[in-house]
Amino acid sequence: MTHFDEVTIILVTMPPKQLFTIIYAPITRTHLRTIEAQYYSLIRTTIEERLSYEPHVTTRNRKPLKRPVFFEATWELRFGPGNQFRVFYDIDQEQHVVAVLAIGIKRGNRLLIGGEEMHL
Secondary structure, three states: OOOOOOOOOOOOOOOOOOEOEEEEOOHHHHHHHOOOHHHHHHHHHHHHHHHOEOOOOOEOOEEEEEEEEOOOEEEEEEEOHHHOEEEEEEEEOOOOEEEEEEEEEEEOOEEEEOOEEEOO
């Protein structure tokens, strides 16, 4: 039998994570048309899961860009089979808004957005 003279329990409460609103630039509809429809659900779900909370936290597949690209995007999210999909976005920390500015697909060393090859 174990004897405890005194037990102290410390509860640490973390502030709730702040939900970010995700908005899509109108041009992203055109970008999606060049990607196979079977991936639309994956793209939408991944964007919602990975950018709704802490979109500004660097991870293995989410990084700030060294300089703004594609419609002034400052962040890039990579995902999908072979990490082939790219989402370029910007964050308004004060308003808690993520603006998805471009959606593309990486094939080899080529990045296609809206069917056009882009250079980083």
